Amino acid sequence: QKEVEQNSGPLSVPEGAIASLNCTYSDRGSQSFFWYRQYSGKSPELIMFIYSNGDKEDGRFTAQLNKASQYVSLLIRDSQPSDSATYLCAVRGAGGTSYGKLTFGQGTILTVHP
């Protein structure tokens, strides 16, 4: 089982719709969770991070965390073609050899079509 799993996609949504990106993780003690956006050929850029159960909103983006289910998601409202990118989920380990390290999922490709 991979430590951090994401559907590779591609996920295709129409412009203006809500895009829902999902991520599950195996380390039950993980403390903080990050979403990065990566355009083709570019480096990842931080969108949001969350460390408490519940929702965290920033503009059109909402991160949702459910530690009991070991599940974190990213919702993008009013999706725009400029949101088309690969979205990487990253989880910070809590103990043992994974303490302090970020583990990345393989990323979900999102395509927003006009």
Place this chain on the structure above:
Amino acid sequence: DGGITQSPKYLFRKEGQNVTLSCEQNLNHDAMYWYRQDPGQGLRLIYYSQIVNDFQKGDIAEGYSVSREKKESFPLTVTSAQKNPTAFYLCASSITPRGNQPQHFGDGTRLSIL
């Protein structure tokens, strides 16, 4: 402007050659990281450093070496022992190595074999 500078942007390695990738940050961050990204894959941790003069192996350290003699610099050497070096190399830094502090990335170096 504060940020993370990686150089060169593109690098070509001959058989049996060691090459060094540069990473410099002026953010006064304690922690620095090196990742490798292969096409269609997430990021894999090569080495990380939590403080000057200290560094630890990540998940795929074989064939690589690093140094952290100055807080702002964390160069990565890809040695001839790394038999499949073609990849996108990303350097990142964070204020501290733990807690909820996110990692921020440089623009990356693309390494290819001649």
